[in-house]
Amino acid sequence: xxxxxxxxxxxxxxxxxxxxxxxxxxxxxxxxxxxxxxxxxxxxxxxxxxxxxxxxxxxxxxxxxxxxxxxxxxxxxxxxxxxxxxxxxxxxxxxxxxxxxxxxxxxxxxxxxxxxxxxxxxxxxxxxxxxxxxxxxxxxxxxxxxxxxxxxxxxxxxxxxxxxxxxxxxxxxxxxxxxxxxxxxxxxxxxxxxxxxxxxxxxxxxxxxxxxxxxxxxxxxxxxxxxxxxxxxxxxxxxxxxxxxxxxxxxxxxxxxxxxxxxxxxxxxxxxxxxxxxxxxxxxxxxxxxxxxxxx
Ligand code: A3P
Numbered sequence: 001x002x003x004x005x006x007x008x009x010x011x012x013x014x015x016x017x018x019x020x021x022x023x024x025x026x027x028x029x030x031x032x033x034x035x036x037x038x039x040x041x042x043x044x045x046x047x048x049x050x051x052x053x054x055x056x057x058x059x060x061x062x063x064x065x066x067x068x069x070x071x072x073x074x075x076x077x078x079x080x081x082x083x084x085x086x087x088x089x090x091x092x093x094x095x096x097x098x099x100x101x102x103x104x105x106x107x108x109x110x111x112x113x114x115x116x117x118x119x120x121x122x123x124x125x126x127x128x129x130x131x132x133x134x135x136x137x138x139x140x141x142x143x144x145x146x147x148x149x150x151x152x153x154x155x156x157x158x159x160x161x162x163x164x165x166x167x168x169x170x171x172x173x174x175x176x177x178x179x180x181x182x183x184x185x186x187x188x189x190x191x192x193x194x195x196x197x198x199x200x201x202x203x204x205x206x207x208x209x210x211x212x213x214x215x216x217x218x219x220x221x222x223x224x225x226x227x228x229x230x231x232x233x234x235x236x237x238x239x240x241x242x243x244x245x246x247x248x249x250x251x252x253x254x255x256x257x258x259x260x261x262x263x264x265x266x267x268x269x270x271x272x273x274x275x276x277x278x279x280x281x282x283x284x285x286x287x288x289x290x291x292x293x294x295x296x
Pocket of ligand 1: 046047048049050051052053054135138139140142228229230231233256257258259260261264
C-alpha cells in the first residue's frame with residue numbers, strides 16, 4: 001500500500017512498535033496507554049472485520065435482557081467506546097470511556113502488546129472474537145474500498161500482499177490472533193470464533209451470557225438469536241452504519257453489512273494465492289493450537 005501525498009490527512013497511518021494505526025490514534029498514544037480500566041469493565045476485542053459489530057449487538061442485547069427497543073437507543077458505534085479511537089475535535093475513545101458510568105462495555109482492535117496495561121492489572125473480562133484469516137482479508141479488502149478514512153487498498157492482488165505482510169491498520173492478523181489466543185488461560189478471556197457463532201448462534205450466545213454473569217431464559221435467547229442475525233442487522237439503521245456520511249463510508253461501493261458468511265474467500269482467492277497463503281499460514285501459526293473453520 002503506497003501512501004501518497006495526495007491522500008487526505010485522515011487516511012494517514014503511523015506506526016507504534018511496528019504496528020500501523022490511524023495517525024490520530026498514534027498522536028494520542030500517551031492518553032491511550034495511560035487509560036485507567038476498572039475491574040468491572042468488559043472489553044470487546046477483535047481484529048478488524050472479525051464480527052465486532054455482531055458481538056457488540058449480542059452483548060448489548062444480553063445486557064438489555066433481549067429488549068431490542070433499548071438497543072435502538074443509539075447507533076452501535078456510540079454504545080461501546082472504542083478505546084484507541086481519536087478524531088479531533090470529537091472526544092476520543094478514552095474520553096468517552098472516562099465519561100461512562102460503570103459497569104462499562106468497551107471495545108478495541110489493539111493487539112495484546114499495545115493494550116493499555118491497566119486492563120491486565122485490573123483483571124478485566126475480555127471477549128475476543130476471531131475470524132478465519134481468509135474471510136477476514138476479503139472483508140477488510142472491501143472495507144478498505146468503501147472506507148474513505150483508510151488508505152486505498154489497490155487491486156485484490158496488491159491487497160493480498162499488504163495483508164499477509166501485516167501492513168494494514170492494527171497490524172498482522174497472525175500476530176493479533178496468536179497474541180490473544182496465548183493470553184486466554186492467563187486472564188479472563190472468552191475466546192470465540194465468528195464461524196462458531198454463525199454455525200450455532202444460540203450456543204455461542206449462551207456462552208457469552210454465562211461469561212457476563214447473566215441468566216436469561218430460552219425465549220429471550222431465541223429472540224437475541226433472531227435480532228442479531230445478519231439479515232436483521234443489515235436492515236437495522238442502528239447497526240448497519242447507514243447513518244455514517246458517505247465521506248467516511250461509501251456504501252455504494254460496498255455495504256458495511258456485506259455478505260456475513262463463512263467461505264467468501266473462495267470467490268476471491270486464486271488457486272495459486274490459496275496455496276501460497278496456506279504455506280504462509282503454516283509458517284506464521286507454527287506452534288499454536290488454534291484451529292479455524294474455513295467453510296460451513
Ligand atoms: P463481510 O464483509 O464478510 O460481510 P466488523 O464489525 O468487525 O467490522 O466486521 C464486519 C463483518 O462482520 C462483515 O463481514 C459483516 O457483514 C459481518 N457481520 C456483521 N454482522 C453480522 C451478523 N449479524 N452475522 C454475520 N456476519 C455479520
